[in-house]
Amino acid sequence: MIKTKNLLFPVLIMIPILFSGCATWSSSQVDNAQPTPTGVTPTHTSDIIVSENDITDRKYKSLGDITATVNKTTIFNADPTRDMVADKLREEAAKLGADAVILVRYGNVGISFMSWGSLEGKGRAVKFTK
Amino acid sequence: MLLNACANPARDLPPDLSTLAPSQRLLPEDRQSAEFQLSCDTLVKELDAISTKTAAVQGSLQQARNDNQSKSVAGLLILTPIWLTMDNAEETKKTLAELETRKERIQRIVQAKGCER
Numbered sequence: 001m002i003k004t005k006n007l008l009f010p011v012l013i014m015i016p017i018l019f020s021g022c023a024t025w026s027s028s029q030v031d032n033a034q035p036t037p038t039g040v041t042p043t044h045t046s047d048i049i050v051s052e053n054d055i056t057d058r059k060y061k062s063l064g065d066i067t068a069t070v071n072k073t074t075i076f077n078a079d080p081t082r083d084m085v086a087d088k089l090r091e092e093a094a095k096l097g098a099d100a101v102i103l104v105r106y107g108n109v110g111i112s113f114m115s116w117g118s119l120e121g122k123g124r125a126v127k128f129t130k
Numbered sequence: 131m132l133l134n135a136c137a138n139p140a141r142d143l144p145p146d147l148s149t150l151a152p153s154q155r156l157l158p159e160d161r162q163s164a165e166f167q168l169s170c171d172t173l174v175k176e177l178d179a180i181s182t183k184t185a186a187v188q189g190s191l192q193q194a195r196n197d198n199q200s201k202s203v204a205g206l207l208i209l210t211p212i213w214l215t216m217d218n219a220e221e222t223k224k225t226l227a228e229l230e231t232r233k234e235r236i237q238r239i240v241q242a243k244g245c246e247r
Contacts, residue, residue: 032146056152056241065143075202079195100145105230108138108191108223116202122140 023077024084026070028092030125033064040097045090049100050123060126063096067122079109085121098125116119138223140193141230153242157235165236168246173236180233187226194219 049055068088070080070096085106093101147155160166165173205211 053237054152054155054241060148062146062148067140075199075206103143105140105143107140108188108226109195110138117199120140122143124143124146 003076019130024070024072024080026068026084026088028066028088029067030064030092030096032062033096034062040095043094043097045087045094048090048093048098049085049102050089050104051077051100052104053102055100055102055126058100059129060100060102061129063093063098063125063127065122065124066096066101067120068092069118070122072117075116077117079117080119082106082119084119085119089121089123093123093125096125098129099128100126102126135199141227144234153175153244154178156238156242158190160235160238163235163239165232166239168239170240170243173243173245177233177236178230180229180230180236184226184229184233187229191222191226194222 066089068085070084070088072078072080086104089101089104103122104121107120109117109119116117144157165176168176
């Protein structure tokens, strides 16, 4: 009985650590998506510019507003970072065929109803026209 | 409410002004703001000051976040009522949102006026 009690605490600690192989999970949505007459050709995520500012030296058209949230799996995992959210924004923008995500803004990491630590980011996916 | 401690969603995106020239991408309230009357030099200095303040407020929020995280673990493993001492940092979040909103407005005005940074 004593042995069982002694084991309980380490086991409780180990379970989240074992599951921490999947340290984060994410979700995203696109609002105000603009219809594209020629269909969507996905872009490579590595080609997509992510900027907290507007782009003024090139013309562009808006494709949609992306919201991405990265959540950590357990309380013991590291908090999600802005880079992780930016990568998720890139992924979604790539599906829309975007060249950049502009006006990106981030929330602050916090406990939410779905996660022990979540970070939200929003940005506008745009395609350069010239 | 408790589980929502310190969570702060990203601010909403501004309206789409992509059809306008960069110098025209201003919101109606930007033209009415006190900042619109400022010179380029002052605007750029304001932007720097806001960035410094924003970094300090973000640091403060991160500290609250770290404290809450420790309390979450302690509450989970030792004493649940410790969760009641978590700091929601509502005032700090409000200050941060105001700073970021002002920063964005000044950035739009700087862009519209063609100020060089």
